Structure formats: structure tokens, C-alpha cells
Amino acid sequence: MVYLFAKLDAETRNARAKRTMRNHVGNDQPLIKNTKLMRTFNKSIRVIISLTLLISFSYSFLLMQSCNSDKKKTQDETVTVEKENVIEIITENMDFQMPDTISSGWNTFRYKNLSPQTHFFLVDKYPTGKTSKDAENLVAPVFDNGMKLIMEGKTEEGFAEFSKLPEWFSDVVFVGGSGLLSPNEVCETTINLKPGNYIIECYVKMSNGMFHTSMGMTKDLVVSDTDSGNEALEADIAMTISSTEGIVLNDSISSGKHVFSVYFKDQIAHEHFVGHDVNLVKLDDNADLEELQTWMNWADPKGLIEPAPKFVTFLGGVNDMPAGNIGYFTAILKPGNYALISEVPNARHKNMLKTFKIL
Ligand SMILES: [Cu+2]
DSSP states (O other): OHHHHHHHHHHHHHHHHHHHHHHHHOSSSOOOOSOHHHHHHHHHHHHHHHHHHHHHHHHHHHHHHHHHHHHHHHHHHHHHHHHHTEEEEEESSSOOBSOSEEEEEEEEEEEEEOSSSOBOOEEEEOOTTOOHHHIIIIIHHHHHHHHHHHHTTOHHHHHHHGGGSOGGGGGOEEEEEOOOBOTTOEEEEEEEEOSEEEEEEOOOBOTTSOBGGGGTOEEEEEEEEEEOOOOOOOOSEEEEEETTTEEEEOSOOOSEEEEEEEEESOOOOOTTSSOOOEEEEEEOTTOOHHHHHHHTOTTSTTSSBSSOOTTEEEEEEEOOOOTTOEEEEEEEEOSEEEEEEOSSTTTGGGTOEEEEEEO
């Protein structure tokens, strides 16, 4: 490396000196030789060139050092991710960037929302043979048409539209996923998946009422027979959710990193046809809980639609799961006000809106 530098140094110096001479003197003029002026000029040029080279080599050296440390950092990060065995999902533009096949058993999904909209990911077990194409072609249009009518104030016609859903749609099972996640946030959710074919989706709506599902937020996912070998997480804050008791939380919550477990004591289809889940929300001073509650119902023309309510930040959670299942989510809590809320109509009335303060 040192030899290379020395060689480059000499060659570059010669080449630059020649270029500099040509530029200064001009091609047509005869070269003035051996004058005192020329010697002084040559000396100054050498000093300038040396300084320039010194600065540019120092800079290159620093740049190489920084590249090396960046590279090392990236390698370290890769090692960490592999060791943690986390499955990364990224949304940039109505998409799910993630592997097509994952192992079965316990898996932690790290969801990064790099888009300007609020999203979640929900894992659906579709009946055998049905794929994300069926979701896009046979399910999403029905929901879009129904929602369009509801938004026009034709509520009954809108709900009647849902009878056009394919018969097999009632066999679709939601098996977990993240809670809602605001733009530029990251969340982690851990669920257990059996081998099979699944579909990942997000059904938040665009400002015109169209579901993200119709905008490309569906993805086929194969869960292989190979077990991940991961164990269930050890939660430090346990909660249960049920249609009869709502969200029940026995532990008090302090600041810092926590692993929450969510046990689905039961599961039902609420007024908007889907089940309950748990979403962690950071509340700013001006947060409006009524507005938040209304927004948590996709069937409401003002619900689950962009723009998301102001002064709240969605931090993930655990999406719908069948009764008897448990899911986990991890969060770092800073001092402030928070809410745990379910994506159902009238959450407060169902004890599915709990607020707490971190000191
Ligand atoms: Cu979405």
C-alpha cells in the first residue's frame, strides 16, 4: 500500500507538474529556461503541488479509513441481524419488502415504515389454492366498491356490497401481525406460524377510501416445514384481550424497553366484521382520544383513512389472532402519555382503550 502511494505520488506529481507548466506557459510560447524567475516559479509550483498532493492523499486516506469502518459497521450489523434471527419487513411505497419464504414456529418481524402513510402488516391464512392475486382480484374490489358507497353516505348499499365477497372469504383466518405503525417508525412483533401458504396485507385506506390492499399491499408468504428453532419470548408485561373484559393489564409500566405479551382469550367478529387486536399509541399533549377512537374503525368513512389523526404516533402492537393464541411486541417507552387501543368500533366502551403515563 505504501509502495503504491509512493509510485502514484511520483507519477501524479510529474503529470500534474507537466500539465501545470503547459497551462501557465501556453503551448505556443517558447519555454523560458534557467532564469531566476523560472526557478522561483518552479519552486512555488513544487510547494503548491506537494501541499495539494499531501492534502488530497490525506483526504483519500481518511475517506478509505471511513469506508473501511463503514464496511466493518455493515458487517457487524449483518452479523447482529443473523444472530437475532429477525425477519425484516420494509414498506416504502405500498409494498412489503420481505422474504418470500420463512421458517415456521416463532418468528420476530421487524417492520420499518419508510413511507409517508400509516400501515400495519397482517398475516392471513387463505384457503388452499387462494393467493394474493385472488385477494387483489376478488376481495379488494368488493371492499373498494363497498367503501365508496359508504363514503357517499349510502351505508346500507355499501354493506350490501360485501355480500359479493367470494364464499371462501369467510374461511380466511387472521393469524397475527403488527399493530398500526406511523411513518418513519419501526416496530417488532413476534408470532408463531404453522407451515403453509399465507398472504400479508394492509387494509388502511388512502384518502379517497381505496384500501392499501388494492394499491399493492398484499404479498404471498410461504411458511416452510423447517422450524425456526426460536423460543417464545419472555414478556415483562402481560396482557389479555377478550370481547368480554377488553384489554386487561396487571403490570404497571415503567420507562425503557419492554416485551409485551398479548393473550387472545377469545376472538369475535365485531360490528365491522373483523376481530380485536392491540395497538400501542404515543399521545402528544393535543391528542384527541375521541378522534383516535373513531379512526380505529375501518368501516367508518372517517376510519383507518389517510390522514391519520394528528398528535398521535402508532408504535405497533399485535394484530388479530384467533382465540387461545399469544403474540408479543417490543417497545421502548419514553416519558409521556400512551394508549393501548384495539382497532374496533367503540373501543372505550369495550374496555379496549386504556391510557397510561410513563414518568
Ligand atoms: Cu398500508
